[in-house]
Amino acid sequence: MEKLTIKDIAKQSGFSVSTVSNVINGKGKCSLKTQKKIFGLMEKVGYKPNCAARTLASKKSNLIGILFPIENEIFQKNNYYQKIINSITSELSKKSYDLVIGNNIKELNILEWALKRDLEGIIIIGDLDASKEKDLKKINIPIVFIDNYKNNLYGVNYINSDDTIGGFNATEILAKNNCKNIAFVGSDDIEVHSRRYLGYQSALIESSLGEERLYLEQPSYQGGLILGEMISKTDIDGLCIASDIMAFGIISSLLKNGKKIPENIKIIGFDNTDSCEYTTPTLSSVDLNFSTKGIVAVQMIFEELEGKNFLRNQSIDLNIVLREIYTGG
Amino acid sequence: MEKLTIKDIAKQSGFSVSTVSNVINGKGKCSLKTQKKIFGLMEKVGYKPNCAARTLASKKSNLIGILFPIENEIFQKNNYYQKIINSITSELSKKSYDLVIGNNIKELNILEWALKRDLEGIIIIGDLDASKEKDLKKINIPIVFIDNYKNNLYGVNYINSDDTIGGFNATEILAKNNCKNIAFVGSDDIEVHSRRYLGYQSALIESSLGEERLYLEQPSYQGGLILGEMISKTDIDGLCIASDIMAFGIISSLLKNGKKIPENIKIIGFDNTDSCEYTTPTLSSVDLNFSTKGIVAVQMIFEELEGKNFLRNQSIDLNIVLREIYTGG
DNA sequence: CTGAAAGCGCTAACAG
DNA sequence: CTGTTAGCGCTTTCAG
Numbered sequence: 008m009e010k011l012t013i014k015d016i017a018k019q020s021g022f023s024v025s026t027v028s029n030v031i032n033g034k035g036k037c038s039l040k041t042q043k044k045i046f047g048l049m050e051k052v053g054y055k056p057n058c059a060a061r062t063l064a065s066k067k068s069n070l071i072g073i074l075f076p077i078e079n080e081i082f083q084k085n086n087y088y089q090k091i092i093n094s095i096t097s098e099l100s101k102k103s104y105d106l107v108i109g110n111n112i113k114e115l116n117i118l119e120w121a122l123k124r125d126l127e128g129i130i131i132i133g134d135l136d137a138s139k140e141k142d143l144k145k146i147n148i149p150i151v152f153i154d155n156y157k158n159n160l161y162g163v164n165y166i167n168s169d170d171t172i173g174g175f176n177a178t179e180i181l182a183k184n185n186c187k188n189i190a191f192v193g194s195d196d197i198e199v200h201s202r203r204y205l206g207y208q209s210a211l212i213e214s215s216l217g218e219e220r221l222y223l224e225q226p227s228y229q230g231g232l233i234l235g236e237m238i239s240k241t242d243i244d245g246l247c248i249a250s251d252i253m254a255f256g257i258i259s260s261l262l263k264n265g266k267k268i269p270e271n272i273k274i275i276g277f278d279n280t281d282s283c284e285y286t287t288p289t290l291s292s293v294d295l296n297f298s299t300k301g302i303v304a305v306q307m308i309f310e311e312l313e314g315k316n317f318l319r320n321q322s323i324d325l326n327i328v329l330r331e332i333y334t335g336g
Numbered sequence: 337m338e339k340l341t342i343k344d345i346a347k348q349s350g351f352s353v354s355t356v357s358n359v360i361n362g363k364g365k366c367s368l369k370t371q372k373k374i375f376g377l378m379e380k381v382g383y384k385p386n387c388a389a390r391t392l393a394s395k396k397s398n399l400i401g402i403l404f405p406i407e408n409e410i411f412q413k414n415n416y417y418q419k420i421i422n423s424i425t426s427e428l429s430k431k432s433y434d435l436v437i438g439n440n441i442k443e444l445n446i447l448e449w450a451l452k453r454d455l456e457g458i459i460i461i462g463d464l465d466a467s468k469e470k471d472l473k474k475i476n477i478p479i480v481f482i483d484n485y486k487n488n489l490y491g492v493n494y495i496n497s498d499d500t501i502g503g504f505n506a507t508e509i510l511a512k513n514n515c516k517n518i519a520f521v522g523s524d525d526i527e528v529h530s531r532r533y534l535g536y537q538s539a540l541i542e543s544s545l546g547e548e549r550l551y552l553e554q555p556s557y558q559g560g561l562i563l564g565e566m567i568s569k570t571d572i573d574g575l576c577i578a579s580d581i582m583a584f585g586i587i588s589s590l591l592k593n594g595k596k597i598p599e600n601i602k603i604i605g606f607d608n609t610d611s612c613e614y615t616t617p618t619l620s621s622v623d624l625n626f627s628t629k630g631i632v633a634v635q636m637i638f639e640e641l642e643g644k645n646f647l648r649n650q651s652i653d654l655n656i657v658l659r660e661i662y663t664g665g
Numbered sequence: 666c667t668g669a670a671a672g673c674g675c676t677a678a679c680a681g
Numbered sequence: 682c683t684g685t686t687a688g689c690g691c692t693t694t695c696a697g
Binding site for chain 4: 351352353354355358366367370389391392393394395
């Protein structure tokens, strides 16, 4: 564990400290020769500028913070983390930024955290306690919300899916596959579910299909089990379910009640969780493109950092992954 | 975005900078009164010491790095991230440390990363490129490997599961549930699978059950599908499968070939992925206790940092989660 | 294009 | 118990 400093590089290369610094940061103009010499030496001896010193002197920490809704079960069950984290870190690495994870979002004072770590940007997944919103206003670094549907805060960026279109498309696919009695399943508690329901409604009208059928329950596997029991006693032949987890519960109840899937009932869920591939039959589902959201979040932050910022409310296309349940087995 | 410094606190409290610093860091002895006054003021004005300055002066960055095997599919499918990250960050928050995620493990020079960020510890999940091992030797901060089974490196800590016991216990449960022809499924490529196989072998002997039956394939859903076809033509009535993902493929094939689960075949998988709860029937599985591993990793690092370190190779108990497939439905 | 010198905010001796 | 002061390693004026 050597500890080379910029002075060592200056001495060994024969240039002054400030020249080395300029070369490293691409400031001031140095001859290409000088640059090559200095970069060459740095590479050779394995020198990397110390982040703390750099941050202290320039306030550039090369650090982006991320906050997860650890108390939110839906997020926890969705393999959100790896998709988001992998895409964010790989995008950040292009400019050699690192990602710091906020300790326990409940107790964390976001403003103080941003200040003490000199964060250059913050990405927040899901909903945020209303009590923290006022903190956000005092923070003057780029902030991006992903999948937060309250988008009423001034001065921050939002990245979401167009859930209404998702509901519409899913329902339309069911209709095109000869479903005549399509029901919608969701939860009262969840904002996005109501948007998906809106899409469902439009699609019914568009397809001239009869009255709406709405089933509401807790957004859990258990909730799904309960609804599955009820639904198995109806003539419903198509289901647009706002959450895969609920869908799995419903499927379980339907199968136990002798329904055949997809012969009797065709189903499309939301979230495209990994489990969709592993159930029998496999489940078609609307993918919310977490990876893309992560990449876009980073790009937004960098753009705002570079001054070409205009705050945005961006919608990321979703796509429906069709599996057995759709194809008709 | 105010920018209070330690000087402001010193001035406002009437004490000197060093006294304030001492109070913050619990160094030297200050009267309780002084402490209360200073902490009270800090709280009141919302002052938090700047990390960069602190790190520069003391080398204490309060930062732990983590490296994920982003190229490893098995890890990606296992909801590893949230369990590990949640447990690690919550444990770190007790001492107000933060977690930094390493950019793309492939290109990352771990030593340089540790040096430039003044990391105080590193947690590495899964296998590491052999090419990076030599880097590790030059790093003199605590390093903990989780679920790396090469444990042959000197000077680092390892946290693993006792997979042999896992294989033994799973097989024993099947035997006690009247399975007479129990087969083991795994993949040649994966180190831990062979340990689980060892446990399976012992359990067969222990239960005086006939000859071993070993099925090897790619550790994927596809691999499972292939094996399921083969297995459905045999008299096997119990399966110990070293990977849930393979199990899901096998189950799919078995069901399609008219086998009833668990009536005809009882199955126990490994990893206890979320999907186990969502399949019909639900799948029993050996849980590898990722959360516990995360907590223990942090504790090991802190202990080593505090000098009470002795390098360890610690095994975390695993537990089998029994679901429908075991109960007999 | 290059060099000298003043800090960034904090810690860590070392006096008092 | 408390105050002064010299850096930590880097960036950034500002002269040359």
